[in-house]
């Protein structure tokens with residue numbers, strides 16, 4: 001990684017001969033992961049409900065990729081995404097379930113239909129994709145890796161995020177169960193929990209711009225993460241290096257889950273500990 005800016009990740013894996021399905025591949029972290037898996041030599045199936053975005057992802061990579069326009073909330077679409085990988089590449093080695101939605105609303109104004117849709121994409125979709133991928137991996141008998149996504153808000157109170165935070169916490173719980181049930185098949189299941197990552201639409205909508213302007217200086221690293229910095233962890237979790245890692249939640253948040261930015265200096269003038277520090281003697 002470029003230590004100055006943190007804006008690019010230079011880390012290499014060799015996934016030649018491996019196939020990966022990536023959902024939510026039309027933009028953001030999903031598109032970055034397509035680019036990174038292609039660069040690592042993998043055969044990529046990129047799935048999303050956004051056809052134009054998928055075409056943009058295709059244009060952003062040098063090697064051919066397979067696009068599937070699909071809605072992961074539908075069982076037949078989840079099956080079709082996985083079957084595309086099996087038809088094209090013989091089997092599926094990795095499945096990265098990144099697609100999600102995160103509309104925010106005040107709890108008192110939250111509409112049940114929106115709540116249901118958030119859970120349909122973030123939970124039902126992750127479940128359907130995990131199930132379809134695991135069935136195909138078991139049929140091929142080679143094991144595999146499944147990477148699901150959650151969010152730092154799953155463990156924090158965050159105003160406006162009732163549906164989203166609850167849905168991401170559910171994904172973490174689901175992934176732990178999947179890790180236990182799929183381990184006998186040598187399928188490892190992990191969850192990536194990003195913090196603030198720079199995927200917001202540009203130019204930033206005004207309310208979002210104001211909120212980010214306030215929030216970013218208070219982050220431990222005083223910057224958002226780059227999509228590639230999340231993708232690097234997905235690559236690692238699919239690599240040989242992660243062969244004994246399953247059921248874990250991987251925070252990729254620059255320390256934001258621990259607290260705010262440290263600005264120092266640390267001064268302790270509590271007289272109770274003078275006898276410990278020797279101060280004033």
Ligand SMILES: NC(=O)c1ccc[n+]([C@@H]2O[C@H](COP(=O)([O-])OP(=O)(O)OC[C@H]3O[C@@H](n4cnc5c(N)ncnc54)[C@H](O)[C@@H]3O)[C@@H](O)[C@H]2O)c1
Pocket residue numbers: 023024025026027028029030047048049050053070071072073097098099100101102121125149150151152193194195196197198199200
């Ligand atoms: N960006 C962040 O700051 C952040 C923070 C915490 C967690 N995350 C998580 O990281 C992941 C990616 O985030 P992002 O910011 O790149 O997201 P994004 O909103 O930029 O992209 C999500 C993609 O998923 C697709 N998608 C949504 N519903 C779908 C469906 N039903 N079927 C198929 N595709 C669908 C969208 O079309 C879009 O292309 C998500 O799981 C999100 O919860 C992101």
